[in-house]
Amino acid sequence: MFLAQCRPEEIETLKGISRLDKEASEALFRLAKLDTEKLDLLLKGLNYVKAFGTVGTLGKWLVISVVTTFLGSMLLWEQISKFLSIFKDAPK
Numbered sequence: 001m002f003l004a005q006c007r008p009e010e011i012e013t014l015k016g017i018s019r020l021d022k023e024a025s026e027a028l029f030r031l032a033k034l035d036t037e038k039l040d041l042l043l044k045g046l047n048y049v050k051a052f053g054t055v056g057t058l059g060k061w062l063v064i065s066v067v068t069t070f071l072g073s074m075l076l077w078e079q080i081s082k083f084l085s086i087f088k089d090a091p092k
Contacts, residue, residue, distance in 0.1 A: 020028065
């Protein structure tokens, strides 16, 4: 009776929900019952989580870049000093 009153796309949605496990379907039904204010707040929170992950990734690569630049410059300076020591110790 209930399915006879639904549109075809609603029936497909209900079939998809029935394939979910119990916890996922309960969470989906709880989300469906939220009012627009709480749903907007939840979506803003998800955007903040994504932004925090992006900033974390940026910070990680920033630290890696600084460390590798420092190590690379140390190795370059060591080779330059070795090269210059050849001319310093050269016989006159």
